[in-house]
Amino acid sequence: MKRTETVELTVLCLIRRGDEYLLQDRVKKDWKGFTLPGGHVEPGESIVDAVVREMKEETGLTVKNPKLCGVKQFPISGESGENGRYLVFLFVADKFSGEIVSSEEGTMHWVKKEDLPKVNLVNDFKELLDVMLDENLSEFQYVVEDGKWKVVQK
Numbered sequence: 001m002k003r004t005e006t007v008e009l010t011v012l013c014l015i016r017r018g019d020e021y022l023l024q025d026r027v028k029k030d031w032k033g034f035t036l037p038g039g040h041v042e043p044g045e046s047i048v049d050a051v052v053r054e055m056k057e058e059t060g061l062t063v064k065n066p067k068l069c070g071v072k073q074f075p076i077s078g079e080s081g082e083n084g085r086y087l088v089f090l091f092v093a094d095k096f097s098g099e100i101v102s103s104e105e106g107t108m109h110w111v112k113k114e115d116l117p118k119v120n121l122v123n124d125f126k127e128l129l130d131v132m133l134d135e136n137l138s139e140f141q142y143v144v145e146d147g148k149w150k151v152v153q154k
Helices: 047-059 113-118 125-133
Strands: 007-017 020-026 033-035 038-040 061-064 067-075 085-093 095-098 106-112 139-145 148-153
Touching: 007 047, 007 061, 007 125, 020 047, 020 113, 033 125, 038 047, 047 061, 047 085, 047 095, 061 085, 067 125, 085 125, 106 113, 125 139, 125 148
Parallel strands: 007 085, 067 139
Antiparallel strands: 007 020, 007 038, 020 033, 020 106, 061 095, 067 085, 139 148
8 A cells, every 4th residue: 555645735824803804805716716815835845934925925914823723635636536635734823914915816805704604705615614713623624425525524
């Protein structure tokens, strides 16, 4: 049995300000809608350095002391993930400095928790937020069963 696999490393960060979340109205077709800002970890880069860099690039903010709060993963391709997995390190940050800017990825917006149902959220936003905020959860995984993607939370 092969014990290594191809892994694509990425980060997402929930930046909070009181009862508001900083969300990106993402324009790319593969995950379109309001979601958390994030991006890829560069080769050799630490995971924490990656989330700080990505937040600066996509939001204009410098996050301070981002806390790892979970992981999201799914197969890169193939039902059993034979071509590897996409791994997303999930962070939350309450401390930051700077001014908000938008990027080519999408426009940034502060959205109140109670207004989340009023915006066009990406399909799995609720499950993602559950894993990030529920102390009893730490993993969000897509598994493929009978050709359909299913969310498993642990």
